Amino acid sequence: MIHEVDEVLKGLLGGGVLAGSGIDISFEAPTRDWAARRNAPVINTYLYDIREDVERRQRGRMPVHDERNVVVRRRRPPRWFRLSYLVTAWTKTPQDEHRLLSAALATLLSRELVPSAELPGPLAALGLSIPVSVAGTQTESRSLAEIWSALGGELKPSLDLVVTVPFPAHPEYDAGPPVTEGATVRLRGPEEAAPQTSERSHRPRQVGAARAAREAKVPQQRPDPR
Structure with a gap:
């Protein structure tokens, strides 16, 4: 599921305000070695934290319908996970980096909820929309300063992007035939x-x-009273 979320973010950041700009979207760790190798403007989207959103956890079983709307299987409700990304812009000048960050922020703010029709593969099969939060209050245990220290680089302006994604729970159970x-x-x-x-x-x-x-x-017919 994580690589599919990467594809969703790549499509979001590559569209909107940045559509047709040719800006590259990278998911590599923004270390000093990576920064030295780049030779073009880049928006880096680094996944730094994965944890379950326990407030969304559900119990029980969910029905799975076929094309005739008949229940054919039952499965456990999906588990929701928060994928936290560090979004940074890399150019030759700070002004250009700020422009890229502003464009990324404007693009992401208008997409607070991605519908299932725009999701790939198994994500779309769940029929659930995924919420996207950008530049919100830092809720993870690790601070951005600690992340940059672990990467071995200097602190840069960044956007904290959180995508809450359902992961299917297994196994699935076959349902009995319908009552006829x-x-x-x-x-x-x-x-x-x-x-x-x-x-x-x-x-x-x-x-x-x-x-x-x-x-x-x-x-x-009622009888004639006469």
Whole structure:
């Protein structure tokens, strides 16, 4: 799922204000060696933290429908995880870096929720939208200063980007076939009486058939009071 989220972010940052600019989107760690190798303007989106959003955790089972809207499987609800990215701009001048950050911020602020139709592969199959938060309050245990220190580089202006993503829970369980026959009740007389049995069956009635039967029913005539 993480690599699919990377593709979603690459499409978001490459569109919007930066559409057609040719700015490269990198997911490598922004170390000193990486910074020395670059030779063109780059927006770096570094994944620095992964942790579960426990407030979204659910219990129970969820139905899985086929193209006929029939339940064919059941599965556990997905687990939601917060993927935290450090977004930085790399150019030759600070002014150009600030312009790139401003463009990235304007692009991400307008996409606070990405619908499932715009998600790839298994993410789209879950049918859930994913929230995107940018430049919010720092909630992770590691500060940005600690992250830059671990990367061995100098502190740069950055955007804290958090994408909350559902991860499917396994295994899935096959569901039983749908009920097409009604219940059958057999009645038997007392033992001292003659053995008598009767059988009554009930079949599920379709809504359309029941409605047609009511509409076709002829009302009973009342007797003439004269």
